[in-house]
Amino acid sequence: MIYTNIVNTKAPMKIEKLRDNRDFSFFKDYEPQSFPYPANEKQEREIKLNHMKIIIAGTMTDLHRNNDNLKSRSLLFLDIDGVQEPETDMMAKIELKLNGFNYALYPTLKYKPIENVRYRLVVELDREVNAEDYQTLIFGLYETLGIVYTFDQSNKTFSQAQALPIITEYTKEAQTRYQDDKKVFPVDTFLKIFRNNPNYTQAKPKQKPFYKSNHTNKKYTGAFLDELVAGAEHFNRNNWITRQIGRMLSVGADLETVYKMIVVVNENFLPEPLTQKEVYETFESMTKKHSRGA
Template sequence: MIYLTNGVRQRRYDVFKETNGDFYHLAQMTRKPQEVLNKTADQLAEYKLNMAKYVLYGRVVGVERADKVIGRTVLFIDIDDEGNYPDTSKSLNDLLEAYSVLHVIYPTISNNVKEGARLRAGVALDRSVTAEEYLKLWSVLLTSIGLHGDDTAVNKSFKQLQGLYVKTSQNAENEPIIYSDGHTLPVDEFIKIYDASPKKYRKNTLSINGFSVETSKKNVPNWAEHNKKFIACLLDPESNYMLFDGWDNMLTAVGGWTFKNTYGDVRTTVETVEAVNKLGSDPISNSELKHKFDTWFKRWGV
């Protein structure tokens, strides 16, 4: 299924099904993009907020942006501020083409407005994947090519939208790549690659303000390792939410941990979770957060 919005402020999806498949839709939207020419950087930023098309391919339980995403059928890789567009897009295309995997690569609306390569790749998957599987596929591809992708778009709460190709006067010199003669990426085979060498693709570290902190010291009790994860999320949730397999899971865990360790202090629990949520680049809505509090406190007998 295909879930679209116009701009990032729309709270409901426009939902439809492409009979030729989700990747076909992505390829068509890349061949015939929106065009926003002769606009300033400020005008493009406003267009991005309110009119640019954003997409999620997969399955959502409902039609609200706050609803749970249970699977995705296209993997997106975002590259920001690394090298230049021609070299970076060629490296990424060479890798995906070597696997004969269906994909598109296109400059984002920020390309040649902000410095460095600004591009997005969409890769067709042979089946719908969960949040954990999505992260594994993303990690294997990025590690294989030696690039640093924007990991906030991987599994923020497994419902982050990706912008479709918008042709601007600024990015027009960088042509998109559409590889439509291959096959879908074999999900299970790539997951096996990850599972065979997990340390290679996901180091056992906490990241706090750009610093990596090892978590594998000997003779450290389990409760101490457990608490270190919570402290890392309190200081830098954007870098560490995947320690709990997703943004929503992280907020739930932080809420329970705070409630327990403050002897059931409701106010401190609410303020802590709200503060952590605000540190994210795409925090969940206040209404969704309120629903979480209602559920938690009912469960805890408050």
């Protein structure tokens, strides 16, 4: 199934009607939204949170988007951001590696030729996959494509929704693709290939080793870092994130540093990350409160 919504809403995801019961065909019929290229971060957030449509393809047990309610995914989404090689080279790699499979490729909101090349790749899978298999496929495709890019940490979150195609004054120059006359991507075949990749073993989360503390007189910074890595229980995530942001602000860290740190902590050290919207709204609330001297 295809589920759509916007980020900044408490309304449940909407189930989209498909003409042929193929999730991938949704992209063939979809009419992109049009937006002006964001002039600054505030305008970008406004578009992303309140106007731009997002999508999840797969099976949800409840229409409220989170990792618990998302049972499986039917399409694989890869964000290719901040491409650090010529755009023509990136395109050539995708065409070569995915020539035999159905895929869609479209520019994202901040796409600008040469200066800021950003695309979203959508691959049709031959079966729906769970969270573990989805992460393996993400790793394997990134490795296989060999594109020099900036990794978006949101790809690690199973229930992370992706923005649908859009049009700006710059995307008219981008190279969109919708290849629908090939094969669907054989999940089980490639899971075996990817898991036999030596880099996959290195990339997998390793069992936490046992360490004996070598500090009997732990300083504030050491205790704080330990707490960040320890994370929080599922039921206490929001309060925990709020407290950590407040602690970083209280010691004078730059706002950019605080936000980047809390995003990394959220994605890597919580049993189930909060959504980008929840993290940003908490960060924004705390920075306003801090600026008032509260």
